[in-house]
Amino acid sequence: MATLQTLDRGLKALRQIAVSADGLRVNDIADFLSVDRAIAYRLVATLEANGMVQKAPDGRIVLGAAIMDFEGRFAGHVRAVAQPCLQRLAALTGATAFLALAEQDECVAVSVAEPQDMLLRVSYRVGSRHPLNLGAAGIAILAGRPFAAGEDEQVTKARASGYCVTRGALQPGAVGVACPIPSQPQGRTQLDACVGVVAMQNLDVDNALPHVLQAAADLSAQLLR
Amino acid sequence: MATLQTLDRGLKALRQIAVSADGLRVNDIADFLSVDRAIAYRLVATLEANGMVQKAPDGRIVLGAAIMDFEGRFAGHVRAVAQPCLQRLAALTGATAFLALAEQDECVAVSVAEPQDMLLRVSYRVGSRHPLNLGAAGIAILAGRPFAAGEDEQVTKARASGYCVTRGALQPGAVGVACPIPSQPQGRTQLDACVGVVAMQNLDVDNALPHVLQAAADLSAQLLR
DNA sequence: TACTTTTTGTGCGATAATAGTAAATTGCCC
DNA sequence: GGGCAATTTACTATTATCGCACAAAAAGTA
Numbered sequence: 356m357a358t359l360q361t362l363d364r365g366l367k368a369l370r371q372i373a374v375s376a377d378g379l380r381v382n383d384i385a386d387f388l389s390v391d392r393a394i395a396y397r398l399v400a401t402l403e404a405n406g407m408v409q410k411a412p413d414g415r416i417v418l419g420a421a422i423m424d425f426e427g428r429f430a431g432h433v434r435a436v437a438q439p440c441l442q443r444l445a446a447l448t449g450a451t452a453f454l455a456l457a458e459q460d461e462c463v464a465v466s467v468a469e470p471q472d473m474l475l476r477v478s479y480r481v482g483s484r485h486p487l488n489l490g491a492a493g494i495a496i497l498a499g500r501p502f503a504a505g506e507d508e509q510v511t512k513a514r515a516s517g518y519c520v521t522r523g524a525l526q527p528g529a530v531g532v533a534c535p536i537p538s539q540p541q542g543r544t545q546l547d548a549c550v551g552v553v554a555m556q557n558l559d560v561d562n563a564l565p566h567v568l569q570a571a572a573d574l575s576a577q578l579l580r
Numbered sequence: 581m582a583t584l585q586t587l588d589r590g591l592k593a594l595r596q597i598a599v600s601a602d603g604l605r606v607n608d609i610a611d612f613l614s615v616d617r618a619i620a621y622r623l624v625a626t627l628e629a630n631g632m633v634q635k636a637p638d639g640r641i642v643l644g645a646a647i648m649d650f651e652g653r654f655a656g657h658v659r660a661v662a663q664p665c666l667q668r669l670a671a672l673t674g675a676t677a678f679l680a681l682a683e684q685d686e687c688v689a690v691s692v693a694e695p696q697d698m699l700l701r702v703s704y705r706v707g708s709r710h711p712l713n714l715g716a717a718g719i720a721i722l723a724g725r726p727f728a729a730g731e732d733e734q735v736t737k738a739r740a741s742g743y744c745v746t747r748g749a750l751q752p753g754a755v756g757v758a759c760p761i762p763s764q765p766q767g768r769t770q771l772d773a774c775v776g777v778v779a780m781q782n783l784d785v786d787n788a789l790p791h792v793l794q795a796a797a798d799l800s801a802q803l804l805r
Numbered sequence: 806t807a808c809t810t811t812t813t814g815t816g817c818g819a820t821a822a823t824a825g826t827a828a829a830t831t832g833c834c835c
Numbered sequence: 836g837g838g839c840a841a842t843t844t845a846c847t848a849t850t851a852t853c854g855c856a857c858a859a860a861a862a863g864t865a
Binding site: 582585586 | 815
């Protein structure tokens with residue numbers, strides 16, 4: 356598949372700028388791409404002309420206002436794609452199904468489906484957030500990332516088993532089951548997201564688990580090409 | 581300043597894909613850029629290789645998972661830059677100062693500063709959101725956008741005057757003053773954001789207004805270099 | 806001040822990357 | 836299978852890009 360060198364370099368630079376804590380200098384970009392500084396200057400100039408980056412007064416290059424056009428947009432897409440899958444998951448497990456994304460060091464519920472035929476159900480508000488290291492959802496997301504030194508033992512265990520079960524972590528009496536959305540075999544992108552269900556103590560974990568894993572696989576296929 | 585044609589086209593395509601409701605087809609991109617379809621295919625292939633876009637099963641091109649690297653990042657930057665300015669604004673007005681961004685059709689509080697020396701203060705939780713057409717913040721953001729047919733009269737008025745005052749819109753007894761963050765003279769990017777203050781009924785609007793306007797101008801200069 | 810170093814930016818010719826044509830392949834609907 | 840659209844490849848002229856070298860400004864140093 357034919358790719359374009361100049362665009363490829365520009366996108367790699369842009370992403371590197373995005374993930375850097377306080378922006379990059381032109382030299383950093385040139386080093387990162389292993390290209391001459393002149394090229395980096397022209398890449399930056401083009402990114403800047405499109406509003407994707409801007410220069411801080413001290414010369415650091417940081418994200419620009421045009422990034423706003425992307426804020427929330429992928430999450431919105433994820434929500435739309437995930438909804439039918441979550442509804443199926445909720446119906447199969449009789450529990451509240453959710454898809455959550457990592458945002459900085461928090462876990463955000465992006466999409467939720469509640470079972471139709473239950474008298475009592477746990478509701479998990481879309482947009483609600485909690486620390487990543489709390490609850491099945493956050494732990495599952497961490498487990499989807501590469502091993503990090505000093506990580507919680509629960510995370511290591513969840514990475515090995517592919518899922519995570521917590522009881523009463525966020526709410527007394529609530530049981531959560533979640534697993535990370537795996538990356539695709541040929542894909543290079545990792546989603547930093549998880550699917551799961553949450554219910555009262557009566558949740559049948561053994562029944563729910565395979566459905567959650569299946570949902571994760573389905574979503575992976577749909578969201579990661 | 582020298583810009584790179586290939587990168588420029590790729591970025592324009594990417595942004596167009598982002599703002600489209602349900603993705604674009606290759607033909608749309610070719611038309612939009614006024615280039616041959618073969619070029620559009622190569623641009624898309626490069627964007628796709630970088631995970632910025634992906635092809636839906638039906639051929640539509642939508643944003644890809646790599647966009648996650650940008651989600652929340654610009655908002656985070658905005659928050660950091662805005663904080664000192666908001667603290668000043670809170671001190672000058674004795675009211676709670678906030679910066680809010682539009683996200684889809686909601687208004688999200690991104691950064692908040694409360695006055696130090698007040699016994700009672702209104703708190704405006706970071707991350708809280710409400711419909712854009714409700715409250716001074718949302719109306720100010722709408723007023724920062726170009727005129728839209730059928731928009732609320734309040735918005736039109738706010739666009740003309742450059743600010744918006746609401747009483748009891750979100751909470752009975754609360755007064756809000758907000759104004760859009762203007763675009764820079766030479767800039768082409770619009771921020772879709774607003775600054776403002778919110779307080780109890782005792783807010784001295786005549787005193788606060790110039791400070792709010794000044795804060796908006798300051799932030800515009802800092803965020804939209 | 807003068808001098809050095811770093812950072813930032815620009816001409817310009819050679820050349821490799823791209824554009825754009827046309828042709829081939831694939832997938833899909835009748 | 837045949838027709839049609841979507842997608843990909845092959846290929847060459849062209850031109851956009853590369854990357855050296857050079858310049859200007861800024862920041863540091865003595």
